Amino acid sequence: MLFEHVAGPVGADGAAGVFCCGLRVISAGGSVTDLPDTPENAAFFGRPSNATRDGAFPQARWVAAAESGTGALTGAAFGPYTSGEQTLALDELPSFGPGMLVLADRNFLSHTLARDVLATGAHILWRASASFALRPVKTLADGTYLAELRPARKSDGPPVTVRVIEYTVHTAEAGKDGEESSEVFCLVTDLLDTEEYPALDLACAYPVRWGCEIVIGHHKTDMGEGQPVLRSKDPEGVAQEMWALFAVYQAICQLIGAAADAAGIPPERISFPHALAAATDTIAAFPP
Numbered sequence: 001m002l003f004e005h006v007a008g009p010v011g012a013d014g015a016a017g018v019f020c021c022g023l024r025v026i027s028a029g030g031s032v033t034d035l036p037d038t039p040e041n042a043a044f045f046g047r048p049s050n051a052t053r054d055g056a057f058p059q060a061r062w063v064a065a066a067e068s069g070t071g072a073l074t075g076a077a078f079g080p081y082t083s084g085e086q087t088l089a090l091d092e093l094p095s096f097g098p099g100m101l102v103l104a105d106r107n108f109l110s111h112t113l114a115r116d117v118l119a120t121g122a123h124i125l126w127r128a129s130a131s132f133a134l135r136p137v138k139t140l141a142d143g144t145y146l147a148e149l150r151p152a153r154k155s156d157g158p159p160v161t162v163r164v165i166e167y168t169v170h171t172a173e174a175g176k177d178g179e180e181s182s183e184v185f186c187l188v189t190d191l192l193d194t195e196e197y198p199a200l201d202l203a204c205a206y207p208v209r210w211g212c213e214i215v216i217g218h219h220k221t222d223m224g225e226g227q228p229v230l231r232s233k234d235p236e237g238v239a240q241e242m243w244a245l246f247a248v249y250q251a252i253c254q255l256i257g258a259a260a261d262a263a264g265i266p267p268e269r270i271s272f273p274h275a276l277a278a279a280t281d282t283i284a285a286f287p288p
Contacts, residue, residue, distance in 0.1 A: 002243070002247050003073075003076065003243050003246045003247045003250065006247055006250045006251065006254070007073050007074055007075060007076070007095065007246075007250055008072070008074055008095075009024055009026075009067045009070070009072055009074055010067065010070050010072040010253055010254050010256075010257030010258075011024070011067055011068075011069055011070045011072070011257060011260075011267060012257075012260075012261045015069060015070075015260070015261070015266070015267065016069065016266040016267075017068060017069030017208075017266050017267060017268055018067060018068055018069040018070065018267070019068075020068075020101055020201060020202070020205040020208075021101070021191075021196065021197050021198075021201055021202075021205075023099060023100060023101035023123060024067065024068075024099055024100050024101065025067070025068035025069075025100075025101050025103060025205060025208055026065050026066065026067055026068070026074055026095075026096070026100050026101065026102050026103070026122075027065070027066050027068060027102075027103045027104070027208060027209045027210075027211055027212035027215075028063060028064070028065045028066075028089060028092070028102060028103065028104040028108060028212065029063065029064060029066075029104075029105065029209070029212035029213060029215070029216060030061065030062065030063040030064075030085040030088070030107065031061075031062060031216045031219075031220065032048075032059040032060065032061050032062070032081065033059060033060050033062065033078075033220060033230060033242070034056075034057040034058075034059055034229045034230070035057055035058045035059060035060055035229065035230050035232070035238055036057070036058075036229055036230065036231070036232065036233045037056065037057050037058060038058075038233045038234065040233065040234040040235060041058040041232075041233065041234065041235060041238065042058045044058075044080065044235040045058040045059060045060050045080045045081055045235065045238070046058060046059070046080050046081040046082050047059055047081060048081060057229060058081070059081040060078050060079070060080070060081065060238060060242065061078065061079060061080065061081050061082075061083045061085070061088065062076065062077065062078030062079075062088065062242070063076070063077055063078075063085050063088040063089050063092065064076045064212065064215060064216065064219070064246075065092050065095055065096070065102070065212075066211065066212050066215040068103075068208045068211055069211075069266065069267045069268055070253055070256060070257050070260070070267040071211065071214065071215045071218065071253055071256075071267075071272065072250060072253040072254065072257060073215070073246060073249065073250050073253070074092075074095040074096070075091070075092035075094070075095030075096075076092070076246045077089070077091035077092055078239075078242055085107050085108060086107070086108060086110055086112075086113050089104075089108060089113060090113070090116065093116055093117065093120055094120075096117055096120040096121075096122040097120055097121050097122055098120075098121035098122065099121075099122075100121075100122040100123065101122070101123045101124075101125055101191075101205070102117055102122050102123065102124050102125070102126075103125050103126070103205070103206060103208060103209040103212075104124070104126045104127070104209065105126070105127050105209065106126075106127050106128065106129040106132075108126055109126045109127070109128050109129070109132060109149075109188060110149075111149040111150060111151045111152065111156060111159070111160060112151070112152075112156055114126070114149055114160050114162070114188075114190075115149075115151075115156070115157055115160055118160065118190055123189065123190050123191055124188070124189060124190055125187055125188075125189045125191070125202055125205065125206060126187065126188050126189075127185065127186065127187055127188075127206065128164075128186045128187070128188050130183075130184075130186075132186075134147040134162075134164050134186070134188070135147055135148070136164070137161075140163070140194050141194055142194045142198070142199050143199070144163050144164060144165045144166075144194065144199050145163070145164050146161060146162070146163055146164070146192070147161075147162055147163075147164050147188075148160065148161055148162070149162055149188070160190070161190075161192070162188045162189060162190055163188070163189050163190070163191060163192050163194075164186060164187070164188055165186070165187040165188075165189065165199045165202055165203055166184055166185065166186050166187075167184070167185055167199075167203050168183075168184050168185070169185065185203070185206070187202065187203065187206055189202060215249075218249065218272050218273075219245060219246075219249055222272060222273050222276055223245045223248065223249055223276070230242075251279075252272065252275050252276050252279060253272075255275055255279065256270045256272065256275050259275075
């Protein structure tokens with residue numbers, strides 16, 4: 001309840017690095033966190049394994065939705081290691097809404113999740129894997145094309161019409177004059193108007209999704225004081241510790257957002273570790 005109270009975007013209207021085509025950019029991503037190896041945690045959360053042995057620690061899988069530029073969390077959810085990211089993302093639906101553009105990687109794309117996110121009024125810009133079937137229905141003037149995300153069952157609802165943007169990123173190979181091409185990127189969006197939402201603008205916005213990976217790093221490294229494993233030895237304690245980390249992380253982001261707005265600078269100019277250290281020093285200056 002405390003996290004839900006403080007969660008939400010903090011970037012001011014028009015803040016640099018927060019918007020794309022007038023939409024507030026929110027990135028979704030997932031990770032896992034190692035937990036103390038106790039029978040209680042292992043039974044509830046489970047652990048990774050391969051053909052020969054189990055992993056050293058039980059793990060909690062979690063997903064987060066973070067505002068571009070500020071890194072502020074609009075939502076978060078976690079569960080056992082076996083939980084799918086698409087399943088956990090359903091708990092984040094209340095954090096999406098009109099005026100938002102949600103970015104996500106290949107693990108999130110499905111008819112059902114796209115349908116549910118769009119039902120909140122938010123828009124999507126998600127990457128599709130090479131194996132994801134997207135049959136062109138109509139080619140648009142800018143070279144993008146329309147396709148349909150088809151449901152697995154008729155009861156899941158009608159197909160979702162999307163616009164597909166395909167492009168290749170060229171990177172200069174170190175020490176050589178030639179160019180080396182990366183794999184083809186394939187993005188799926190419900191923003192069908194080619195003039196209002198240019199393909200180049202959307203393609204340039206997608207790398208912002210990696211900002212969510214930076215958020216995950218702050219949560220696991222900076223907030224965890226560099227400790228690879230949480231402290232809590234039972235599932236209830238793990239839940240309390242995870243929500244506490246999310247809430248404190250959000251408090252630091254609110255300070256960063258307020259400082260960026262007051263100084264008139266892009267939020268990414270302010271270091272999260274430095275903000276965390278400043279807040280920690282301020283709190284440590286007072287008696288318990």
